[in-house]
Amino acid sequence: MSASALELRGLSKRFGRTLAVDGLNLDVPTGSFVCLVGPSGCGKTTALRLIAGLESPSEGAILSEGVDITRRHPAERGLGMVFQSYALFPNLTVGANVSFGLPGAMPTAQKQARVAELLELVGLAAFAQRRPADLSGGQQQRVALARALAPGPRILLLDEPLSALDPHLRDQLRAELKALQARLGITTIMVTHDQAEALALADQIAVMRGGRLEQVGSPEAIYGAPANAFVASFIGPLNQLPATVGEAGQVVLANGARIAADISGLAKGAAVIATIRPDAVRIAGASDAGALSGQVIAREFAGASVRLSIRLGDEGGPVLRLDVGADHPRASAGLGEVVDVALPADQVRLFAAEPRA
Amino acid sequence: MTLPKGPSAGLLLLIFAVALALFFGAPLGELAWRSLSAADGGLTLAHYAEYLTSPGLQRSLVNTAVLGAWVVALVTPAAFLIAYGLERTRLPLKGMLASLAAAPLLVPSLLPALALVYLFGRQGLLKPMLGGWTIYGAPGLVIADSIAALPHAVVILRTALSGADARLYEQAKLLGASGWKRFWTITLPGCRHGLVAAALVVFALTIADVGAPKVVGGGFDVLALDIYKQVIGQQNFEMGAVVAIMLLLPTAAAILFERHAASRQAASVSAQAKAYHPEPDRGRDLVVGIGCVLIALAIAAVMATAQLAAVVRQWPYDLSLTGIHYDFDRYDGGGWSAITNSVMLALVTAVVGTVLAFVGAYLAERSQAGRGLKRVYSVLALGPAAVPGLALGLGFALFFNDPANPLHLIYGTVGILIAANVVHFFTVAHLTSVSMLKSLDPAFEPAARVLGRGGLTLFGRVIAPLSAPALVEIALYLFVNAMTTVSVVVFLYPPEFKLAAVAVLNMDDAGDSAPAAAMGMLILYVNIAARIVGGLALRRLARRSTPVETPDTVLAGVAP
Numbered sequence: 001m002s003a004s005a006l007e008l009r010g011l012s013k014r015f016g017r018t019l020a021v022d023g024l025n026l027d028v029p030t031g032s033f034v035c036l037v038g039p040s041g042c043g044k045t046t047a048l049r050l051i052a053g054l055e056s057p058s059e060g061a062i063l064s065e066g067v068d069i070t071r072r073h074p075a076e077r078g079l080g081m082v083f084q085s086y087a088l089f090p091n092l093t094v095g096a097n098v099s100f101g102l103p104g105a106m107p108t109a110q111k112q113a114r115v116a117e118l119l120e121l122v123g124l125a126a127f128a129q130r131r132p133a134d135l136s137g138g139q140q141q142r143v144a145l146a147r148a149l150a151p152g153p154r155i156l157l158l159d160e161p162l163s164a165l166d167p168h169l170r171d172q173l174r175a176e177l178k179a180l181q182a183r184l185g186i187t188t189i190m191v192t193h194d195q196a197e198a199l200a201l202a203d204q205i206a207v208m209r210g211g212r213l214e215q216v217g218s219p220e221a222i223y224g225a226p227a228n229a230f231v232a233s234f235i236g237p238l239n240q241l242p243a244t245v246g247e248a249g250q251v252v253l254a255n256g257a258r259i260a261a262d263i264s265g266l267a268k269g270a271a272v273i274a275t276i277r278p279d280a281v282r283i284a285g286a287s288d289a290g291a292l293s294g295q296v297i298a299r300e301f302a303g304a305s306v307r308l309s310i311r312l313g314d315e316g317g318p319v320l321r322l323d324v325g326a327d328h329p330r331a332s333a334g335l336g337e338v339v340d341v342a343l344p345a346d347q348v349r350l351f352a353a354e355p356r357a
Numbered sequence: 358m359t360l361p362k363g364p365s366a367g368l369l370l371l372i373f374a375v376a377l378a379l380f381f382g383a384p385l386g387e388l389a390w391r392s393l394s395a396a397d398g399g400l401t402l403a404h405y406a407e408y409l410t411s412p413g414l415q416r417s418l419v420n421t422a423v424l425g426a427w428v429v430a431l432v433t434p435a436a437f438l439i440a441y442g443l444e445r446t447r448l449p450l451k452g453m454l455a456s457l458a459a460a461p462l463l464v465p466s467l468l469p470a471l472a473l474v475y476l477f478g479r480q481g482l483l484k485p486m487l488g489g490w491t492i493y494g495a496p497g498l499v500i501a502d503s504i505a506a507l508p509h510a511v512v513i514l515r516t517a518l519s520g521a522d523a524r525l526y527e528q529a530k531l532l533g534a535s536g537w538k539r540f541w542t543i544t545l546p547g548c549r550h551g552l553v554a555a556a557l558v559v560f561a562l563t564i565a566d567v568g569a570p571k572v573v574g575g576g577f578d579v580l581a582l583d584i585y586k587q588v589i590g591q592q593n594f595e596m597g598a599v600v601a602i603m604l605l606l607p608t609a610a611a612i613l614f615e616r617h618a619a620s621r622q623a624a625s626v627s628a629q630a631k632a633y634h635p636e637p638d639r640g641r642d643l644v645v646g647i648g649c650v651l652i653a654l655a656i657a658a659v660m661a662t663a664q665l666a667a668v669v670r671q672w673p674y675d676l677s678l679t680g681i682h683y684d685f686d687r688y689d690g691g692g693w694s695a696i697t698n699s700v701m702l703a704l705v706t707a708v709v710g711t712v713l714a715f716v717g718a719y720l721a722e723r724s725q726a727g728r729g730l731k732r733v734y735s736v737l738a739l740g741p742a743a744v745p746g747l748a749l750g751l752g753f754a755l756f757f758n759d760p761a762n763p764l765h766l767i768y769g770t771v772g773i774l775i776a777a778n779v780v781h782f783f784t785v786a787h788l789t790s791v792s793m794l795k796s797l798d799p800a801f802e803p804a805a806r807v808l809g810r811g812g813l814t815l816f817g818r819v820i821a822p823l824s825a826p827a828l829v830e831i832a833l834y835l836f837v838n839a840m841t842t843v844s845v846v847v848f849l850y851p852p853e854f855k856l857a858a859v860a861v862l863n864m865d866d867a868g869d870s871a872p873a874a875a876m877g878m879l880i881l882y883v884n885i886a887a888r889i890v891g892g893l894a895l896r897r898l899a900r901r902s903t904p905v906e907t908p909d910t911v912l913a914g915v916a917p
Contacts, residue, residue, distance in 0.1 A: 049803075073809075074807045100818075
């Protein structure tokens, strides 16, 4: 067994009667970028705090390169952490913030060199004497990164590091973060509630819900082959149509319309949810057999594409959203117009209807 | 060094909690015990029965309640007017108004009473204006205690009024509500909890005050004076304890309700609230301004009278200037050493109290100590505000005077004065620390832990420097209150260690009211000097570091 940078084995954390993290098993290969993603309250931040040693687990173990570090002091785990608020010390200069975690025994000259090196790395060499309040949000985030990296950790933990920033700045810093991580080759675990961020940054995405891992995989696998309806809907826009399994590779929607899908392994008459992403729905051509038609009830322009919502069948029928390229002739369809659409069978995924809680 | 892990922070907080139990809980327990203990060592209600059947008591009880009610009825609207003038109008000279309204905080509660006697007493300058009335008794007490309590109510009501949400007023105006209607439907309901809190604090302060009853009480006996008479006059500690408990119960009830009201007031301020800026309104400013000026003039007149009486030969017959009343060493119970002693005591109280309250609050708010222990400490720290100074002081005297008590060695020393002062004023210091610490990013400690720096490093390099403005505020609060308090130290001060505020009481008692006024005003000047020094320190702190918001000093607690 090659030692992973980090390995979680059956990790659980109980707060009173609530189980915040429930039997987490996760393997983080050395040098990889892993995103823990999920809705708020799913336990992802608690999981990160357990890894950092800021909380102690109720059950389970944490291994780093094969060594059990479950009970180690946070500072002895070889990790650096960037907090959501950055937790920069406002009364200290940028330089003093970065050197805060350097060993007290380190000679001053060496400390200064290390601080300069890190500020250089994050592109803030000229800011050592400034105070955090004088910096922009993006600059503060980079100082927090430099401070976390200063002691030379093997693992970097990021707790929603981009969420405090303006959207346009977020995209820019996302790219910088990815480039820096790749350059340093440092194993990184990031917590985020933003699935787009996870898709853009991660080598591996771990989707959590209710303290449990729902699925772990590459961004492509999570997006293209989600394990269940929750993962599918969390990771990107999704049409979810209640249906029952019919015959001959078809499912029947609530309004009686039939769509083709892979029904292997499913009993006839079983209740399922038929899903398809809006970008996978096509405008039907003349050659498409089994096209559905519906009336446009909403239209949102989004630059390169237009998202149409169409109602299949009569009043109260299921609503389907689809993305149409802005240059497509039907992209200009107005409210009330009828549009014919095709749902490619290989893009339709069926999930067992979840019992209501 | 590594950061204090769970156990050491927990151990430290445990020591703090035990110390509070020992220096707060135990004296109170002793007080209750002594009020119930029979001569043969058993439990008895005989002392209560004796007191309840004594003819004087019913009068004292009713008098105390009547006094409290009158002062509440006078002070609450007056304080509201001043708070409104400061927060909701465009009056000029707001700084001066605020200073005058706060001035009574800086003097012992006896001083306004003393000045009233100079103005309206037997030889009062304005006595003819009273017609057949006399200032001694209820009227003088109500006025003197109103002046003493006013600043506390102003602080509370300013906080309540400053939290206004401008959006509500804008919305009301768009809907066509008149200024008068906006006042009744937004302003008053918005600060109703503040009004309740102010009334309760005023009531608790008034019934616990011993200074004014001593000076202008005449025959109008109140509970606080009964305690003083039983203990100092008759050396009857059991009976003193009984009355102290009788006083403690309504005070504690009032303060507990007040905390509840204050937290409701705080909760009613929305985080998204838009700051309210009063717009020009000459009519409003004129009406409110006249009221404020009258109140401010009354306070100024009282202070000026006390000062004037201190520098003339024989008020009001011989108004030639003299410094003779400042020769304190000539008077029994006085002496210049009382001033230096008080300054020293106030300084030590300020330093010790600030450090203990802040470190305790830090451990209870941000350390890794156990949750249960944190809660116990937080509850304990709220206790002292609910206990009148006389009751606490008597509890201290009874508890530490017992030779069997290993802590007996502090009895009769300056140490017991420091301890009593720190405990008496602990709650406000604690709450101010807590609100400061709550304003700091909770991720500081985790960040330092991951970076491998100890809790002490973080505390010394980050937490304490960031909290410096609040620390200055707390130290100032403790200094000023330690300078002016009589009640908590009057049973405790060693004979050779006289205190200025007590000297005011004793000199007046001995008939030397001019030197008493002189010393009372000296206390005022010392406190003004302390406020100036503190203000300069705050300004320097503000310039030195990035602006960190200083939390408003939490409500002034019971401090007579």
